[in-house]
Amino acid sequence: MVVVAKKWVLKKNFIGEPKDDDLVLEEEQLPALKDGDVLFEALWLSVDPYMRPYSNNLKAPVDMIGQQLARVVESKDGRYPIGSRYLGDFGWRTHTIFNPKAMEGVKGTYGKDLVIPCPDLAGNPESYSLGCLGMPGATAYFGLLKVCDPKPGDTVLVNAAAGAVGSMVGQIAKIKGCKTIGYAGTEQKVKWLKEIGYDFAFNYKTEDVSATLSKAAPEGINCYFDNASSEHEGVGGDFSNTVITKHMSIGGRIAICGAISSYNATAPPMGPELYGTMIFKQLKMQGFIVYQYYSEYHAAVKELAQWIKEGKIQVCEDVTDGFANMRSGFYGLLKGKNTGKAVIKA
Ligand SMILES: NC(=O)c1ccc[n+]([C@@H]2O[C@H](COP(=O)([O-])OP(=O)(O)OC[C@H]3O[C@@H](n4cnc5c(N)ncnc54)[C@H](OP(=O)(O)O)[C@@H]3O)[C@@H](O)[C@H]2O)c1
Numbered sequence: 085m086v087v088v089a090k091k092w093v094l095k096k097n098f099i100g101e102p103k104d105d106d107l108v109l110e111e112e113q114l115p116a117l118k119d120g121d122v123l124f125e126a127l128w129l130s131v132d133p134y135m136r137p138y139s140n141n142l143k144a145p146v147d148m149i150g151q152q153l154a155r156v157v158e159s160k161d162g163r164y165p166i167g168s169r170y171l172g173d174f175g176w177r178t179h180t181i182f183n184p185k186a187m188e189g190v191k192g193t194y195g196k197d198l199v200i201p202c203p204d205l206a207g208n209p210e211s212y213s214l215g216c217l218g219m220p221g222a223t224a225y226f227g228l229l230k231v232c233d234p235k236p237g238d239t240v241l242v243n244a245a246a247g248a249v250g251s252m253v254g255q256i257a258k259i260k261g262c263k264t265i266g267y268a269g270t271e272q273k274v275k276w277l278k279e280i281g282y283d284f285a286f287n288y289k290t291e292d293v294s295a296t297l298s299k300a301a302p303e304g305i306n307c308y309f310d311n312a313s314s315e316h317e318g319v320g321g322d323f324s325n326t327v328i329t330k331h332m333s334i335g336g337r338i339a340i341c342g343a344i345s346s347y348n349a350t351a352p353p354m355g356p357e358l359y360g361t362m363i364f365k366q367l368k369m370q371g372f373i374v375y376q377y378y379s380e381y382h383a384a385v386k387e388l389a390q391w392i393k394e395g396k397i398q399v400c401e402d403v404t405d406g407f408a409n410m411r412s413g414f415y416g417l418l419k420g421k422n423t424g425k426a427v428i429k430a
Pocket residue numbers: 132133134219220223243244245246247248249250267268269270273311312316317340341342343344345346372373374375417418419420421422423424425426
C-alpha cells in the first residue's frame with residue numbers, strides 16, 4: 085500500500101515566541117515495508133511544553149519531536165499485530181515506519197524505550213495515555229510523591245495548576261491528605277480548580293500572590309510544586325521569589341518540575357537570589373525528570389488509573405481536532421489557552 089505521511093517540520097529554530105513559518109506541514113511518501121517493519125498510524129498526538137526548549141537543541145530543519153498514541157496498520161513483525169496500540173516517540177507525523185528488531189536496545193533519554201505498548205488504561209479513554217495516564221500524570225505522581233514527599237496535613241502549592249501536570253498534582257495531594265493551593269492564569273481555570281477539589285485557587289494574573297497565600301496558608305507552605313518558574317511574573321512580582329522567600333515553612337520541599345515562563349525568553353533567566361532563604365529555612369529544592377523513575381512508570385500509571393476509576397481524580401482534556409491544526413494546539417499551550425491536557429486528535 086502506498087502511504088503518504090503528513091509531518092510537521094521545524095524549518096527554523098524558535099526565537100522568542102514561536103511563529104507560523106517556524107513549523108511547516110509537509111508530505112512524505114513512505115516506501116513499501118521491508119521484513120521486520122511495522123507501519124503505525126497516529127490516533128492521538130501530544131503537545132507539551134518541553135517541545136519548545138528541546139526542539140531548539142536540534143538544528144533546523146528537522147522533523148518536530150513528540151509522542152503519539154498510534155495503532156499498527158501494517159506489520160511484518162508478528163509481535164506487532166494489526167490494530168494493536170503503542171506509545172511511540174515518532175514526532176509530529178501521521179504515519180511512521182518503525183523496525184522494532186533493528187531498533188532493539190536503542191533508548192531515549194533516561195533509558196526510556198522509544199516505543200512502548202499502550203498501558204492498561206482501566207477502561208479510560210485512549211487519549212489519557214498521553215495525559216493523566218501518561219507522561220504528565222507520571223510527572224505529577226513522581227514529582228509530588230518522591231520529590232515533595234508530602235505528609236498528611238501538609239500544605240501543597242502548585243502553579244500552572246490547571247494544566248496537564250498541575251491538575252493531577254493537586255488531586256494526588258488531596259488523596260494523600262494535604263491542603264492544596266493552586267494558581268492559574270484565567271478565572272475559568274480557577275473555577276475548575278475549585279471544582280476538582282483544590283482547597284484554594286487564585287488567578288496569579290489578577291490577584292496578589294503574597295496576599296492570597298497569607299490568607300490561604302498562614303501556616304506556610306510545606307511543598308511547592310513549581311511548573312512555571314524561573315521568571316514567572318504574578319501580581320506583586322516574581323512568583324517563586326515571593327513563595328520561597330516569604331511563604332515556605334521550615335523544612336519545606338520544592339520540586340522544580342518546569343520553567344515554562346522562560347521557554348520563550350531570549351535572555352538567560354536570573355540567578356540564585358534565593359539561597360539565603362534556602363539556608364535559613366532548611367529547604368530542599370530538587371529538579372527532576374519524569375523518566376528518571378521510568379522503571380516505576382507502569383506501576384504509577386496503574387495506580388493513577390485506579391484513582392480515576394474510583395472517581396478520586398477528575399480529568400479535563402483540551403482537544404484540538406485534526407493533525408493539520410497541531411501547530412495552533414501547541415502555540416495555544418504556550419499562551420495558556422489549554423485547561424487540562426492539550427492533545428491533538430489526528
Ligand atoms: N520535569 C519533567 O519531567 C516534566 C514533565 C512534564 C512537564 N514538565 C513541565 O511542567 C510544566 C507544566 O507542563 P504541562 O504539560 O502540565 O503543561 P500545561 O500546564 O498543560 O500547559 C502549560 C500552562 O503553563 C502556563 N503558561 C504558559 N505560558 C506561561 C508563561 N509564560 N508563564 C507562566 N505560565 C505559563 C499556562 O497556564 P496558566 O494559564 O495558568 O498561566 C499554560 O496553560 C511545564 O513547565 C513543563 O515543561 C516537566
